[in-house]
Amino acid sequence: MRPNSRFTEVQPIGLDQVAAAARDDPDVLRLENLDTDIAPPAVAARATADAVLGGQGNSWLPLTGLPVLREAVAADLCTRTGVGYGPDRQIVITSGGTAAVMPVLLAATEPGDPVLLTDPTYAGLLQRVRLAGAYPSLVPLRVEGGYWRLDREALAQVDRAAALLLMSPSMPSGVVFDQGDWEAIAEVCARTDAYLIYDAAMERIVFDGHPRINPCRVDGLAGRTIVIGSVSKEYRMIGWRIGWIAGPAGIMERVRLAAVYNTTVASGFAQLGAAAALSDPSGAGVREAVAEYQARHDMVIEQLAGLPVVRAAGGWSCLLDAQALNLTAQELSDRLLARGRVAATPMTAWGGAVATRHVRLVFSNEPVARLSSLRARVEAALG
Template identity: 75%
Template sequence: MRANSRFEHVQPIGLDVVAAAAGNDPDVLRLENLDTDVPPPPAAVEATTRSLAECSGNSWLPLTGLPELCQAVAADLRVRTGLDYDPVRQIAITSGGMSAFMPVLMSTTEPGDPVVLTDPTYAGLLQRVRLSGARPHLVPLRVIDGHWRLDREALAEVRSAAALLLMSPSMPSGVVFDRADWAVIAQVCERTGAYLIYDAAMERIVFDGHPRINPCRVDGLAERTIIVGSVSKEYRMIGWRIGWVAGPPDIMSRVMLATIYNTTVSGGFAQLGAAAALREPSGVAEAVAEYQARHDTVVAQLDGLPVVRAGGGWSCLVDAEALGLTATELSDRLLERGRVAATPMTAWGVSVAPRYVRLVFSNEPVKRLGELRSRFEAALP
């Protein structure tokens, strides 16, 4: 096979390997993948079913999204950001949030351009930067008083960047940026002329009263922020595979063209279901309360072990090296001895992430998570 430089530093995501090793054993605690058993909004299910029955949305057009969904996204963003997005010129519908990032990266970077991410960050973001031909510049997260914090000093040292690709709450750490974090981010964007590519997929899934700050409400960021959202996490609609990109009109003309050539069009049936989720009561607050209960159960079960609290999201991290193991060794031991499927973070960063194992609490109820301590004890040396 001929060499291809785009793949030189791209790493496998890892969670699929763990999932395959776990198989279908019902005894295994499934903490390796970002699935959820919390049901999607009933209105979304009903609208999707009705669309299938009526065969509405069964078309290639419009290539960048059905007007009904683009308008619903614009209305939702107006509440979150305080901005009025033109549904035609400033919003593109994508096949899930993740499929949006390659068109956005292709539209905002040249080969070799630095793109700032945190370490840890979602492997799907880090590896897409590498595949796009851009160059990741990783800024570490630090554990302070048992919580993740952005290393603002390290971020402030960034002198060159085409984009900052950030998420809050972030996968896999669950870090939530506060106003001081966003202020430093704004300063870096202004100094470097970078876009902020903001993954908003978990924006409302925050715990413990953390402030929920949309960057478009931070001075200096609205005019340079490209928002990527989806119905997968807040609305528990993973299988619909519907996301969107919203941003300034000039860059969105490129993003729309790249999106069309990337996926042509997102599924019309699913788009109509997503529009219903955005318009109708969605159960986000109830889902967040359930996720917080699960997160708190995990932390309580692992009291005394090096688990880091999440500020939000669907997962938290355990420091394998603090237990005298590599992340891969801990992952293997947890599955073989404790019947816990958990993904090592070897592809989710460079200096920080590889020492951690991720525990996803979104797909297991509190009762089952109450077994986590005994399962860890069975796995540890």
């Protein structure tokens, strides 16, 4: 096989290997995969079924998304960001939020450019930076007061970046940025003339009263920010594979070209379901789902009391420190599955020195009752 430098540093995501090893054993506690058993909005399911049965959305056009969905995204983003994005020129519909990342990177960076991410971060962001020909520059998270926090001192040392690619809440750590964090990020963007690529997939999944701050409301960021969103997590619509990109009109010209040539068009049926979810006046069950995720998170933390686990301020997962248990992340993952019947992904592809010492525990797909067995399972793994 001919060599290809784009793949030199790209690492496997890891969770699929753990899932394959766990197979379909009903006794295994499935904490490896970012699925959820909480139902998607009924209004979205009905709208999607009606579209299929009624022959709506079975088309290649429009390539950048149905007007009804682009308008629904624009309305939702106006509420969140305070920015009036034009549905025609400033919003592009994509096949899920992760499929939006590559077109944005291609539009916002040149080969060899540094892109700033946190350590740890979602492997799907980190590895796409490498595939795009840019290279990841990692700023660590640190534990303070029992939660992950952005290391602002390390951030202040950044002197070159084409883009900052960030989530809040972030996978896999559950870190949530506060006002001071976003102001520090704005300073780096201004100093390096960088874009902020903001993955907002979990923006409303926040626990314990932590602040939910959209960066577009922070001075200096709205004109630099490219927002990536989706219905996969807040709306539990993973299988729909619908996401979007919104940003300043100039950069969106390039994003639109890259997105069209990447996937041509997202599913029309699914777009109509997504539009129904975004437009649902009842809120499509987001508040109720967040309350359930918090209950599950709190059960994980309760079960692992005294062990090196870090609370999440939001999102669907938290991290257990394998190195503090005198194990590598891969060793802990293997033991958890073999001895404790717990599937958990080692974070070897999810960052640098911080990520690689942890395993991820996803609580979105297991109810509280099953999570109450976690302590005994972990003790069996470590015994």
